[in-house]
Amino acid sequence: MKKTATAVPYRLALKTMPPHSARQAVAPPRLLARLREAVEQPLVAVTSLAGFGKTSLLVQLRRELLAPGAAVAWLTIEASDDRASVAPAVIASLSTALGLEMPARAFDQVGQAGADLWAASELLVQMHELARPTWLLIDDLHQLADRDAIDFIYYLVTNAPSNFHVVVSSRTDPPFPVEELRAHGLYTQFVTEDLRLRLEDTVGFLRRRLGDEVDIEIGARLHERTEGWPMALQIVTSAMARRSDIAGTVASLSGATGDVARYFSQFVLESLDEGAVAMLVRASLLETLHPGLCAALGGGVDAAEILVRLEQQTGLVTSVDGGDVYRMHPLFREYLASLLAELPASERSALHAKAAEWFAAHDMLEHAAEHAFLGGLRAEAMDWIEKRVRYLGVQGRIVEVLAWLDRLPPEEIARREGIQLTAAWACALCYRPQDAERLTDVILARPGVTPEVVLQANIVRSAAAIHCDDYQRARGCIDTYDPALGPLYCNTLSFIAIHSGFPERARYYQQISDGHGRVARSFYDSIYGAFAVGLSYLIEGQAKEAAGVFAAALERAESVTGWRSLPAAIHAAGLAAANWELGAEDEARALLANRLDLIEQAALPDAVILAYLTLARYESQKGSEGKAFDALNSLAAIGELRGQPRLVAASLGEQIRQHAIRNRLMSCRMLMNGLDAIAADPARADRGLEAELRLIREIAAARVALLDHDYTVALAALDHAAEIAARLRRGRDQIAVRIVRASSLRDDDEGPPLLAEALSLAESFGLVRVLADDWPAALDVLPELDRSGCGAAAGVSPAFVDRVTERCRVGWVPKAAAPKSAATNQRPAQLSAREMEILAALAHGRTNKEIANILDVGPETIKWHMRNLLSKLNAANRRHAVDRARLLGILD
Numbered sequence: 001m002k003k004t005a006t007a008v009p010y011r012l013a014l015k016t017m018p019p020h021s022a023r024q025a026v027a028p029p030r031l032l033a034r035l036r037e038a039v040e041q042p043l044v045a046v047t048s049l050a051g052f053g054k055t056s057l058l059v060q061l062r063r064e065l066l067a068p069g070a071a072v073a074w075l076t077i078e079a080s081d082d083r084a085s086v087a088p089a090v091i092a093s094l095s096t097a098l099g100l101e102m103p104a105r106a107f108d109q110v111g112q113a114g115a116d117l118w119a120a121s122e123l124l125v126q127m128h129e130l131a132r133p134t135w136l137l138i139d140d141l142h143q144l145a146d147r148d149a150i151d152f153i154y155y156l157v158t159n160a161p162s163n164f165h166v167v168v169s170s171r172t173d174p175p176f177p178v179e180e181l182r183a184h185g186l187y188t189q190f191v192t193e194d195l196r197l198r199l200e201d202t203v204g205f206l207r208r209r210l211g212d213e214v215d216i217e218i219g220a221r222l223h224e225r226t227e228g229w230p231m232a233l234q235i236v237t238s239a240m241a242r243r244s245d246i247a248g249t250v251a252s253l254s255g256a257t258g259d260v261a262r263y264f265s266q267f268v269l270e271s272l273d274e275g276a277v278a279m280l281v282r283a284s285l286l287e288t289l290h291p292g293l294c295a296a297l298g299g300g301v302d303a304a305e306i307l308v309r310l311e312q313q314t315g316l317v318t319s320v321d322g323g324d325v326y327r328m329h330p331l332f333r334e335y336l337a338s339l340l341a342e343l344p345a346s347e348r349s350a351l352h353a354k355a356a357e358w359f360a361a362h363d364m365l366e367h368a369a370e371h372a373f374l375g376g377l378r379a380e381a382m383d384w385i386e387k388r389v390r391y392l393g394v395q396g397r398i399v400e401v402l403a404w405l406d407r408l409p410p411e412e413i414a415r416r417e418g419i420q421l422t423a424a425w426a427c428a429l430c431y432r433p434q435d436a437e438r439l440t441d442v443i444l445a446r447p448g449v450t451p452e453v454v455l456q457a458n459i460v461r462s463a464a465a466i467h468c469d470d471y472q473r474a475r476g477c478i479d480t481y482d483p484a485l486g487p488l489y490c491n492t493l494s495f496i497a498i499h500s501g502f503p504e505r506a507r508y509y510q511q512i513s514d515g516h517g518r519v520a521r522s523f524y525d526s527i528y529g530a531f532a533v534g535l536s537y538l539i540e541g542q543a544k545e546a547a548g549v550f551a552a553a554l555e556r557a558e559s560v561t562g563w564r565s566l567p568a569a570i571h572a573a574g575l576a577a578a579n580w581e582l583g584a585e586d587e588a589r590a591l592l593a594n595r596l597d598l599i600e601q602a603a604l605p606d607a608v609i610l611a612y613l614t615l616a617r618y619e620s621q622k623g624s625e626g627k628a629f630d631a632l633n634s635l636a637a638i639g640e641l642r643g644q645p646r647l648v649a650a651s652l653g654e655q656i657r658q659h660a661i662r663n664r665l666m667s668c669r670m671l672m673n674g675l676d677a678i679a680a681d682p683a684r685a686d687r688g689l690e691a692e693l694r695l696i697r698e699i700a701a702a703r704v705a706l707l708d709h710d711y712t713v714a715l716a717a718l719d720h721a722a723e724i725a726a727r728l729r730r731g732r733d734q735i736a737v738r739i740v741r742a743s744s745l746r747d748d749d750e751g752p753p754l755l756a757e758a759l760s761l762a763e764s765f766g767l768v769r770v771l772a773d774d775w776p777a778a779l780d781v782l783p784e785l786d787r788s789g790c791g792a793a794a795g796v797s798p799a800f801v802d803r804v805t806e807r808c809r810v811g812w813v814p815k816a817a818a819p820k821s822a823a824t825n826q827r828p829a830q831l832s833a834r835e836m837e838i839l840a841a842l843a844h845g846r847t848n849k850e851i852a853n854i855l856d857v858g859p860e861t862i863k864w865h866m867r868n869l870l871s872k873l874n875a876a877n878r879r880h881a882v883d884r885a886r887l888l889g890i891l892d
Contacts, residue, residue: 015085016093018062018074018137019055026230027057028201031194035061038188039135039165043157043181046169048192049315051231054169057195058137061167070133073097077138082146086153087116094123094136120156128161141170142312150175157181171312192315196228199590209237210246220594222250224564225331229315232331235259255331256338264335268314275301280310281343282351284336287367289317289326293358297351349376360384373407382412389419399566401426405435414442421456428464429524430566431602431642436464455489462492469605469644471499471688491525494532495604499689501728503536527557527567528604534574535606541731541765543581550575569598573611580614581732583768583803589618600638608638609650617773620658621807628658646689649678653696660703661776668704675700695724695733702740703775714744735761736774743778752784756794763800772807779808835869838862843882 035057038044046054065072073093077086094100100123127134136156144150154176157166168174173189181187197205203219226232238259240249255261269277279298283289286297294303307326310317316332319325328336340348352375359368360380369384389404405413405423413419424439426432440457443449462477474496478489490513497505510529513521521529530553537546550571557567572591579588592599592611599611612635619628632651639647652675659667678684679697698721705714718741725733735758742755755778762770771778782801785791791801834855841851852862870881 012089012092015076015078015089016074016096017076018059019076020059026053026197026205026233027060027195028197028204030201031057031190032060032064034194035167035190036064038190039065039167041186041188042160042165043174043176043178043187044165044167045141045174045187045189046167046195047171047173047189048195049311049318050171050313051229051315052192052195053230054171054195055139056230058139058167058169062135062137065133065135070135071097071099073134073136075136075138077140077143079143079145081144081149083116083148083152086144086146086149087120090136090153090156091116091119091123094127094134098123098127098130098132098134100126116152117155120152121159124156124159124161124164127164131163134164136164136166138166138168141168141174142172144175195230197223197226197230197233198228199223199593202226202228202233205233206237210240214246216589216593217596218247218250222253224594225250225253227329229329229331231263231315232260232329235263253331255334260331261335261338264316264332268310268316268332271313272306275299276306279303279306281336281339284328284333284340285348285351285371286355287327288320289328290358290362291324291326293355296354296358349374351375353377356380356384382416386416386419389422399426399430399561402430402432413439417443417446421453421460424457424460425463425524428460428467429528429602431467433464433468436460459489459492462489466492466495467602467604468642469646469687469689471496472686475688491528491532494529494536498532498536498539499692499728501691503540503729506532506536523560524567527553527571531570531574531604531607534571534578538574538578538581538610539730539732541735541761541767543578544766547575547578547582550578564594564598566598566602569595570603570607573599573603573607573614576614577610580617581765581767581769583766583807585618585621588614600634605642605644605647608635608647612638613650613654616654616658617769621772625658629655632658645678645681645684645687646693649675649693649696652678653700656700656703657773660707663707665704665707668707672700672704691724691728695721695728695730698724699733699736699740702737702744706740706744706775706777711744715741718744731761731765732767735767735770739770739774739778742781743775746778746781746784751781752788752790753794755781756785756790756796759791759796759801759804760794762804763796768800768803769807771804776808779805835865838865838869839881842878 035044035046039061046057048054062072062074071094073090073096075086075089075093138153144153153166153168156164157176160166178187199220202223203214203216206214206219206222222233222236226236236249236253236259240246253260255264269280272280275298279294279301282297283294283303286293289303289307291304291307294307295301304324307317311319311326316329317326318329320327352371354375356368356371356375356377359365359371365384365387369381369387372378372381372384375381385404385408389401401422405419405426408419413423420439420443424436424443427436427439440460443457444454458477462474465471465474465477474492478492490509494506494509497503497509510533513525513529530549534546534549534553537543537549554568554571554575557565557571561567572595576588576591579585579591592615596611596615599608603611612631616628616631616635619625619631632655635654636648636651639645639649639651652671656668656671656675659671675697679693698717702714702717702721705711705717718737722734722737722741725731725737738754738758738761742751742758745751745754758770762768782791782805785796837855838851841854846854848859848862848866852859855862866878870878
């Protein structure tokens with residue numbers, strides 16, 4: 001072989017030609033970065049279902065590898081390939097990539113016994129001598145069935161020099177004996193879940209494709225509909241590019257119409273026979289696909305084989321937890337359901353009846369009830385429905401209980417006792433207080449009702465009262481506390497304790513409920529109990545502990561009821577508020593995306609307040625003042641519609657804060673009038689929240705007085721606020737009062753020590769938002785902390801002060817989210833001067849021996865520095881260290 005390239009034979013050209021990449025690739029940068037690190041190994045496999053962007057990912061990787069001058073060969077596998085076609089194509093592609101000449105007649109010999117291994121071995125030797133980083137990218141490996149061709153490719157892997165790497169894409173696991181490579185860390189596999197898009201990936205792609213103005217709410221809604229399927233995202237965004245109404249496109253997205261439907265029709269169903277299509281259309285009435293039932297609905301076709309084939313070829317059908325039960329992608333199901341709707345109503349009813357009988361025969365009564373109701377089997381349906389509702393209540397699937405409640409005739413509910421209590425609980429927890437009250441009245445009016453049922457009905461009424469923000473009534477529903485029955489109403493006691501000034505008791509009541517052991521807690525019981533615990537920590541100012549509780553509960557809620565569900569939404573609100581306090585602003589906003597409607601409709605009042613205040617503060621910090629006040633006006637409107645004055649007061653208090661930090665005295669005075677009217681309204685019924693309303697009012701009054709330079713009024717209001725916050729044990733509010741008070745006393749000796757104490761408490765809890773959210777004008781007192789030594793005496797670190805003060809600037813964004821600055825040659829503090837010299841030599845491709853000679857030190861010294869350098873840069877090898885240094889701006 002000579003180092004002069006010749007043209008690849010025409011018959012091999014198409015196989016070695018990489019496809020075009022999309023203008024905006026879907027593969028997220030985080031995935032590409034992981035792949036870029038992994039491809040230093042001899043073998044990397046990207047195995048996923050169809051439509052998840054394997055080929056696109058390889059094309060992007062090829063572009064990145066070519067940029068620094070690597071040699072990259074490409075091979076596309078076809079179903080007809082064997083060793084006689086694969087081996088010449090591999091040799092040709094690698095020879096071209098490396099700029100090596102191979103006589104045309106040699107390609108006629110490659111693929112014959114012995115000749116291809118000789119050519120491959122010679123090529124590997126040439127690669128080693130050239131020492132040029134070389135990659136072979138093989139697309140669609142799953143189509144290769146010829147064992148000899150597979151062995152040939154694996155021969156390249158196992159005999160590869162250190163500068164040669166193979167990356168393959170496949171719909172199935174690569175047919176190689178990779179156990180030894182895996183054991184030695186020389187093989188990495190990326191699977192479907194690695195390629196599935198996350199929320200931040202979807203939002204990032206939309207903004208790259210359509211502009212930074214794309215709202216995260218739009219991205220979240222689209223992400224939910226596509227379920228992280230890259231192909232669907234590409235199809236939808238292509239349609240968006242042709243329309244100016246992005247939000248409207250997402251809102252109207254359906255698998256039954258438009259480009260998505262055309263994709264399903266032309267590229268999925270046309271490849272199937274009529275029997276398979278008919279089975280899929282009829283199976284679209286099922287939430288989960290059981291092959292036996294699908295075969296029964298589809299006229300006896302081999303449903304199992306069809307589902308397996310669709311999973312491998314399209315990814316639109318996936319097995320549940322790797323078993324023999326499947327589910328359709330929701331967009332695909334919508335498309336098939338639109339075809340099902342074209343069948344006669346009698347045929348659809350018969351299909352539901354057949355499904356009901358099949359589920360009942362397999363002891364799946366919850367599914368049997370659903371289809372019996374739709375299939376006209378009324379007598380059987382009502383018995384199954386009652387069992388279904390009870391089962392759903394035990395499982396905590398409250399939204400599904402409500403769905404049945406809305407569909408059942410009132411007379412059936414009135415005469416079926418087994419439904420009533422479960423339905424009453426569902427109404428109480430989903431903010432349907434009138435329905436909950438009506439059902440509990442029916443229960444209590446029954447003759448011979450037992451004391452335990454009476455207690456449970458009253459607990460339901462107390463839960464409904466808490467959702468209505470009426471703690472006076474919640475207390476009245478449970479007037480005594482019996483430890484033996486404690487677990488039955490510990491959640492009610494917990495929320496009452498929080499709003500009575502005893503947040504630590506809320507945690508105690510939950511310990512009682514968790515440790516009682518007589519009856520296992522239901523999902524909803526434990527999930528609302530966890531929210532009480534998280535809330536108790538949050539109002540004390542212990543945001544780190546609150547975040548841990550909310551995060552664990554959110555993970556559980558998402559796994560049980562789904563990402564977009566009420567249990568997940570309320571904990572997302574709590575976690576967002578905790579993350580905001582801890583300085584994770586972008587994470588806080590992302591948690592609320594596409595969940596605000598759920599929070600607005602049915603969440604606890606505390607969750608509503610946390611969500612909307614966090615959203616308003618995020619938008620204000622970002623400089624989007626209009627969006628901030630839109631959020632606060634929405635909070636007030638929710639409070640008005642629900643008849644919950646605390647929500648309105650929280651909105652007005654936050655509006656006053658945001659206007660006050662912008663020196664808008666007249667706006668503050670006008671809003672203050674509204675807040676005073678709520679706090680002092682004699683006609684308003686006592687809900688047991690008077691102290692909290694007064695606390696909101698006094699802090700707001702202090703801010704307005706400070707803005708008006710009336711320090712006497714400000715201090716008097718702060719005295720009242722401090723007393724209330726202490727009585728209610730609201731630690732976060734106590735810190736806020738200290739900060740505002742320190743600002744009002746900035747010319748007094750009392751101011752600096754007060755601010756130092758507030759910052760010390762904030763640092764111990766990790767609350768980096770205190771100055772920005774409480775009173776940015778307190779920055780004027782900070783210089784006095786240094787001069788007086790108060791800050792050091794209170795243990796406030798300069799690093800914490802820096803984190804706190806940088807957030808006081810409107811429009812500030814986290815450093816991680818800021819645009820990357822230009823690379824500089826400044827030496828970072830963590831690298832020594834010697835390590836910088838070694839890094840520069842590495843960038844020029846020097847060996848350890850050459851570096852030792854240049855620096856006039858021993859080889860062992862270089863090895864010692866090299867280990868330190870790799871550790872500090874978090875790099876796997878020398879090349880990776882150089883890449884990381886360039887990424888971090890250490891090297892040009």
